Amino acid sequence: MAKTAQSKTDETISFGGGAQAGTRRDPNDESQIRIDLAAAYQLIALNGMDDSIFTHISARLPDGPGGTKRFLLNPYGLMFDEVTASNLVTIDETGAIIDDPYGAGVNAAGFTIHSAVHMARHDAACVLHTHTVAGVAVSSLQEGLLPLNQWSAQFHGKIAFHDYEGIALDLDERERLVADLGDLSVMLLRNHGTLICGRSVAEAVKLAFNLERSCKAQIAALSTGLTPIPLADDLAAHTAAQYARAYDKTEAAGIDPEWDAMLRLLDRQAPAYAD
Numbered sequence: 001m002a003k004t005a006q007s008k009t010d011e012t013i014s015f016g017g018g019a020q021a022g023t024r025r026d027p028n029d030e031s032q033i034r035i036d037l038a039a040a041y042q043l044i045a046l047n048g049m050d051d052s053i054f055t056h057i058s059a060r061l062p063d064g065p066g067g068t069k070r071f072l073l074n075p076y077g078l079m080f081d082e083v084t085a086s087n088l089v090t091i092d093e094t095g096a097i098i099d100d101p102y103g104a105g106v107n108a109a110g111f112t113i114h115s116a117v118h119m120a121r122h123d124a125a126c127v128l129h130t131h132t133v134a135g136v137a138v139s140s141l142q143e144g145l146l147p148l149n150q151w152s153a154q155f156h157g158k159i160a161f162h163d164y165e166g167i168a169l170d171l172d173e174r175e176r177l178v179a180d181l182g183d184l185s186v187m188l189l190r191n192h193g194t195l196i197c198g199r200s201v202a203e204a205v206k207l208a209f210n211l212e213r214s215c216k217a218q219i220a221a222l223s224t225g226l227t228p229i230p231l232a233d234d235l236a237a238h239t240a241a242q243y244a245r246a247y248d249k250t251e252a253a254g255i256d257p258e259w260d261a262m263l264r265l266l267d268r269q270a271p272a273y274a275d
Contacts, residue, residue, distance in 0.1 A: 022255045022256060022257045022259075022260040023255065023260055024253075024254045024255050025200070025202075025254050025255075025256075026254075027125065027200065027254075028062045030061055030062060031085070033059050033060075033061060033072070033201070034059075034072065034085035034086075034088055035085045035273070035274045036059070036200070036201035036202065036259075037057060037058075037059040037072055037085070037088060037126070037201050038083055038084050038085040038088065038273045038274065039201070039262065039263055039266055039273050039274075040057050040059075040126070040128065040201050040204070040205050041057060041074060041080040041081070041083035041273075042080065042081055042083070042266050042270050042273045043205055043262055043265075043266065044057070044080055044128075044130065044205070044208070045079065045080035045081040046081070046265075046266075046269070046270070047209065047212070048132075049130050049132050049208070049212060050079070050080040050081075050130075051130070051131040051132075052079070053076065053077055053078060053079060053107075054107065054131065055110075055129050055130050055131050055193070056073055056074055056106075056107055056110035056113070056114060056129055057073075057074065057126065057127070057128045057129070057201075057204070058071045058072060058073045058110070058114040058118065058126065058127045059071060059072045059125060059126045059201055060118055060124070060125050060126070061090065064092075064098070068092050068098075069092055069093045069118070069119070070090055070091070070092055070098060071090075071091060071092075071093075071114065071115075071118050072088045072089065072090055072091075073088070073089050073091055073106045073107075073110055073111070073114060074088065074089070074106070074107075074110075075087055075088070075089050075100065075101075075102035075103075075104050075105070075106065076104045076105050076106050076107050076110075077102070077104045078102065078104075081270065083273075084272060084273055084274070084275045085273065085274055085275060086101060086275055087101045087102045088101075089101075089102070089105070089106050091106060091111065091115075093115050093118065093119050095111050095115065108169055109167055109168040109169055110129070112168045112169060112170070112171060112173065112174060113127070113129055113168050113174075113177065113195065114127045114129070115174065116173075116174030116175075116177050116178050117177075117178065117181065117195075117197060119174075119178075120178040120181075121178075121181075121183075121197060123197070123199055124185075124197035124198070124199075125198060125199050125200050125201070125204075126197070126198040126199075126200060126201040126203070126204040126205075127195065127196070127197055127198075127204070128195070128196045128197075128198065128204040128205065128207075128208050129189075129193060129194070129195050129196075130193050130194050130208065130212075131192070131193040132193070132194070132212055132215070134212060134215035134216045134219055135188075135193050135194040135211070135212060135215050136191070136192065136193050137215065137219055138188065138215040138218060138219070139188040139189055139190055139191060139192060139193060139194065140190070140191050144159060144161065144188050145159060145188070145211075145214055145215065145218065146218055146228070146230060147230050147231040147233075147236040148217065148218055148221055148228050148229070148230055148231070149214065149217050149231075150239060151210050151211075151213045151214040151217060152214035152217070152218065153231055153235070153236045153239035153240055153243075154210060154239060154240050154242075154243035154244075155186055155210075155211065155214065155240065156231075156233075156236035156237055156239070156240040157236075157237060157240060158184055158185065158186055158240060159184065159186050159187065159188055160180055160181045160182060160184040160186065160187040160188070161180060161187065161188050161190060162176070162177050162180040162181070162187055162188075162189050162190060162195075163180075163190045164189065164190045164191040164192050181195070181197075184197075185197045185198065185207065186207060186211060194208070194211060196208050196211065199251045200251060200256075202250075202256045202258075202259035202262075203247060203250070203251060205259075205262070206247075206258065206259070
């Protein structure tokens with residue numbers, strides 16, 4: 001039997017209970033974007049969500065000379081916990097390398113996927129792609145992610161799907177991927193993994209963490225062989241709207257206490273990320 005919403009309000013979730021305090025981020029500060037993106041790689045690795053030297057996270061940079069569209073991507077061949085602010089690769093939307101301190105270029109499939117989204121979605125400041133066991137497992141289920149808990153409810157009605165076409169090396173796939181994504185921020189790449197767009201690096205990482213928890217919780221619940229209790233559509237939609245308002249509030253403020261806390265964790269455990 002599905003649980004239903006009994007009492008609904010229009011109050012936004014408050015993750016701090018009051019006025020937000022923390023570091024205000026300038027979305028056009030390239031040095032800050034580099035540090036945040038390097039932190040994203042380290043956090044994904046720290047949480048066991050990386051896949052050797054594969055998968056990728058990108059961040060949009062302010063336009064270069066002549067309006068060149070630029071973004072940052074990880075150097076091919078480095079583990080995620082080796083990525084730092086200074087060794088990220090700067091690349092344009094055509095695939096031309098602008099700056100490559102490590103000298104190994106980028107993952108070709110990474111360019112295909114990330115350039116497609118950055119070219120089509122100006123709101124996608126960060127694009128995060130993973131191959132976690134839980135994410136791949138749920139992407140391989142016909143039903144996808146089920147509304148079984150608070151984590152997964154935030155994604156209710158907000159997940160796109162893209163069918164597997166082989167390793168993403170064909171530039172022609174970009175149009176189909178973007179069409180399938182539409183204006184959503186989360187996509188299950190069938191039989192492959194997950195793709196997340198964030199208005200900031202911080203938002204993309206938080207969405208990725210919550211999606212991963214959702215997938216793990218679903219697998220754990222279904223693996224018991226017992227009957228799960230799904231949330232009713234109205235309750236799941238209500239919860240999704242609450243989360244959306246909270247994310248909107250954080251992005252509008254430009255201050256994210258949770259992200260600041262994550263960076264402090266890295267300052268303690270992997271301080272070289274900001275080098």
